[in-house]
Amino acid sequence: MPGDTLMPEGHERHDGGSFPLSAAAAAEDAMPGVAIPVTEQGPGTAGPEGGDVATSGGALRQITRVFIENKLAVIGLAVIGFMVLFCFVGPLLYHSNQVNAQAALQSSNQNSVCPPCAPGNGHPLGTDPSGFDLLGRLMFGGKNSLIVGFVAAAAATLFGVVYGAVSGFVGGWVDALMMRFIDILLSIPQLFLLIVLAVIFHPSLHILIIVIAVVAWLVPGRLIRGETLTLRVREYVQAVRVMGGSRTRIVFRHIIPNTVGTIVVNATFQVADAILLLAALGFLGLGLPAPQTDWGAMLSNGVEYATGGYWWLIYPAGFCIVIVVVAFNFVGDALRDSLEVRLQQR
Amino acid sequence: MIGYLIRRVVQAVVVIFFVLLIVFVLSQVIPGGEARAVLGTKATPAKIHQFNVLNGFTLPIWDQFYQYLLRLIVHQNLGYSYSYNETVSALISDKLPKTLVLVGFSTILALVVSIPLGILQVVRRNKPVDYVLTGLSFIFYAMPAFLLGTLLILYFAIDQHWFPVGFNQSQTVGNILSDPRGLVLPEVTLAALTIASFSRYMRSSMMEAMTEDYIRTARAKGAAPRRVLYVHALRNALIPILTLLGLSIPAIVSGALITETVFNYPGMGFLTTEAAFKTDIPVLLGTTLVATIATVAGSLLADVLYAVADPRIRYAR
Numbered sequence: 001m002p003g004d005t006l007m008p009e010g011h012e013r014h015d016g017g018s019f020p021l022s023a024a025a026a027a028e029d030a031m032p033g034v035a036i037p038v039t040e041q042g043p044g045t046a047g048p049e050g051g052d053v054a055t056s057g058g059a060l061r062q063i064t065r066v067f068i069e070n071k072l073a074v075i076g077l078a079v080i081g082f083m084v085l086f087c088f089v090g091p092l093l094y095h096s097n098q099v100n101a102q103a104a105l106q107s108s109n110q111n112s113v114c115p116p117c118a119p120g121n122g123h124p125l126g127t128d129p130s131g132f133d134l135l136g137r138l139m140f141g142g143k144n145s146l147i148v149g150f151v152a153a154a155a156a157t158l159f160g161v162v163y164g165a166v167s168g169f170v171g172g173w174v175d176a177l178m179m180r181f182i183d184i185l186l187s188i189p190q191l192f193l194l195i196v197l198a199v200i201f202h203p204s205l206h207i208l209i210i211v212i213a214v215v216a217w218l219v220p221g222r223l224i225r226g227e228t229l230t231l232r233v234r235e236y237v238q239a240v241r242v243m244g245g246s247r248t249r250i251v252f253r254h255i256i257p258n259t260v261g262t263i264v265v266n267a268t269f270q271v272a273d274a275i276l277l278l279a280a281l282g283f284l285g286l287g288l289p290a291p292q293t294d295w296g297a298m299l300s301n302g303v304e305y306a307t308g309g310y311w312w313l314i315y316p317a318g319f320c321i322v323i324v325v326v327a328f329n330f331v332g333d334a335l336r337d338s339l340e341v342r343l344q345q346r
Numbered sequence: 347m348i349g350y351l352i353r354r355v356v357q358a359v360v361v362i363f364f365v366l367l368i369v370f371v372l373s374q375v376i377p378g379g380e381a382r383a384v385l386g387t388k389a390t391p392a393k394i395h396q397f398n399v400l401n402g403f404t405l406p407i408w409d410q411f412y413q414y415l416l417r418l419i420v421h422q423n424l425g426y427s428y429s430y431n432e433t434v435s436a437l438i439s440d441k442l443p444k445t446l447v448l449v450g451f452s453t454i455l456a457l458v459v460s461i462p463l464g465i466l467q468v469v470r471r472n473k474p475v476d477y478v479l480t481g482l483s484f485i486f487y488a489m490p491a492f493l494l495g496t497l498l499i500l501y502f503a504i505d506q507h508w509f510p511v512g513f514n515q516s517q518t519v520g521n522i523l524s525d526p527r528g529l530v531l532p533e534v535t536l537a538a539l540t541i542a543s544f545s546r547y548m549r550s551s552m553m554e555a556m557t558e559d560y561i562r563t564a565r566a567k568g569a570a571p572r573r574v575l576y577v578h579a580l581r582n583a584l585i586p587i588l589t590l591l592g593l594s595i596p597a598i599v600s601g602a603l604i605t606e607t608v609f610n611y612p613g614m615g616f617l618t619t620e621a622a623f624k625t626d627i628p629v630l631l632g633t634t635l636v637a638t639i640a641t642v643a644g645s646l647l648a649d650v651l652y653a654v655a656d657p658r659i660r661y662a663r
Contacts, residue, residue, distance in 0.1 A: 180364075188641075189637050192633065193634065195603075195619070199622045280492065283604070285623065299493060300492070303496050314497075321490060330484075
């Protein structure tokens, strides 16, 4: 099974289940053999009580400084910021009908034999085959892509972190059992599992988020379990035990807060992965039901018209997917680097 | 070595058993059950009951699972597809070889391209070539297979007419191989994504190897830089690639699903997408199961190769 007994230390972080869709995998691979560095949180980051991460100004400032010095990271952050504004604030400034297909069809039919209409005539990016304004559609679909990306990544991370921390902390046969469960699920090619779930539970936005989280939590689960194994034998954890702190307290107040670096880095890649998974489902026609859409579904619509030279049906949506995913990868890489640099300087 | 092999095979069998269990459980949660799916929405309750009894759906659940395993292992019976009017095993045995052709060639292509690329990046590290390749790998990494495939079709098939646009659904493996022009774009699409991650891994794996003590020893004893690079560093850097290969198989199989759908390539992935549209659960679960078994077998093979290549693994544990 993937990543079981054979993996040298750093490889445990590799996600076998989702290569083309998993930004996390390659990024983790870029540093093979580097012992998971973020476990070494400075004393400032997590005191004995572990929870006061945000208050430790020095460490945080240092991380921020290293992060800002990384040009790619700043570009990535800017792209993400722009896209969030574009998708969430954009529709307030640029009004377009994205729900009533009939009205859209009529209004675009008035003057010519389209849709899909070429850019111009009040539609800066043209219209799609149903007559929806494409610029507005990019915002409308992008909103779904981003919502699913953020929420599914958050849900997957949350569950994975708790699962991994409990598994690693309890140890013994419970740990073995919990990890074999992850191995088994990881051995099912991610997209196949996703499709089966999407067909069985007819997707709405909420169900899609759950379904994507269900296939995505395995990697953070395994990562955090690995970190927990190294953290549970630390002096401060022993100290809490001696003082009579409950196991729940140890896991939630001491172990999980100390894995926060790994969590944040992994969550960043998770967002990119979730956006790609939604796009893949949308492309296969198994995503959100009409008139809802996302960038993947828009692209799939455009492909049907590929032979006719309708470039505006393909390039804008494809471009949006790629730059958002690249942006998240840049930010994730930079976050990991800045956490590492801080540790090297200590 | 033998002990390791046995342990590894047992692990694989256990994984497959539990995947079977998961697939079986999923087949039980289909809304409305198979009777509704087959007999239609107008079937009377009596008819449905008769269908359920006939197919053993009224038996206790563990008994059903036992029957399911028995059918599967003894008769290779994966169920019947009512939308294709064919057994699922027949459908899959027709499509699986074509997917193996696609995945096999693209994986070889990915290895052949990404290993030299990784080496090149190490030789020219922090030079323009390195930066350009790193940037490209970032972009290809973020590029979903369906986008890359679409762009390749648009340019090379539609604009330039260099390659055919899609595949005839009735093509056999022989047909496909006898006119391999059609294979070029799907293979490149699938390989490009693998190359993006493999070359990055190769680069860092080589970098890592270059910092090892034995490299310093080799240099100190006067080995030529070329020899140090290709013999001492490369051999050690290649070993992790085998692991990566094993780990990447599920992902490559997922990528094949998308690639096949983009190019209408008549393999398992395309079958899966089609079945998903038709809500043909038996086919869907059948392809998922077979894809998983292929994945587990592939990972097993990669691990065995790893153990053969690296003696340290054999004696660990």
